[in-house]
Amino acid sequence: MADQPTSMERFIQGILPENPVYRQLLGLCPTLAVTNGMKAAITMACAVGFVLLCANVMISLIRNLLKPHLRIVIFTLTIATFVTIADRFLAAYMYEMSKTLGPYIPLIIVNCIIICRCEVCASKQPVITAASDALGQSIGYGLALSSVAAVREILGTGMFFEIRVLPTAWPDWVIMVLPPGAFLTFGLLLGWVNWMTSRYAAKKQVKGSL
């Protein structure tokens, strides 16, 4: 247990160094599917954040009772429960949004980020650490989703949060709000993040050798 990261480390790692989308390449299905507008992306990120937090806390509370060969069943059961709660909640109070997100809310059940966090962190570390890990990862996920969504919504519709930001003369790049736009945007952003990371690493190395 001694070499496990602390709560603070877990929290910070989730945001950028171990960003679930850009560094771990997990949860890509919703990253591509629901990022044609900021509102949908933020709602999705909140839903994932809620499920991740609840699942991590729950699993961490019962971590000493888990049996190795039954743990995945319990993770899935827990995740499915909280996803259903999130789904019903959206359908009751944010009906329009729930229709926009469609099947992607129920699909959070198979979102690898959550099961990965349960396995890596929550099943081994105490509740506080698990909770801060969930928060860090959720913020990282939210940042990733909104970065893709911002590019797609602004270029595709000239709007940001459905408020016009580009002049009306802007020819809306319709392809950006269609599925191909998701792949293009995400691919380019991922390449950029990787390039920045390697540049940063190279700089650090140079400094270290001096």
Place this chain on the structure above:
Amino acid sequence: MEGLKDNKIVQAWLVLLLAVLFGGALSGVQMTLGPAIEANKINETRQKVPELLGPSSANGESLDIVSRSVNVDRQGKKVFYSVYEASVNGKPAGWVAKAVGQGYADKIELLLGLDPGLNKITGLFILEQKETPGLGNKIVTPEWRGQFIEKSIQSPLEVVKTGAETPYEINAITGATISSRSVTEIINSAVKDLKKPLSGQTRPLE
């Protein structure tokens, strides 16, 4: 005692316990939120009703909408329709029926507006469809849907490639004949199924 420990069911006690607890929690959630969700769904359809009955139906007055389900026996198969009956000050203003049928890609769900005397179509709205983007999904456009408005329902509608002339012809969308036909078929069978149960009991109804 050892045997009990190796028993698979006993090993899974936590899974079973959690399943029961979570199941209970979820049914609680469903009981609390269920009515709100149902109300949302009905509201969505109700908001569309005035538009589907045409501009002259309400004359600026508020519509009273009563919903019910109609069961029809179609070739031995039971078919259900949600039907909304609209009236203004007790005078019938028209019908809106929700109909579902197979499209090119997936089910198409639509709302069909009919006049009180069941003579013509007053509106059409596509609630759900997953037709090919760029081709089949043009069934949702007001231009294409508009063709159906004011069409008589005395005999079935027919889809033609271009140049619809007779009152019973509908122009297909270029490159999406099947989607166009599917919508028309859904309307035709809904009209056929509903004509009898709806006529003769246009009010007063609770």
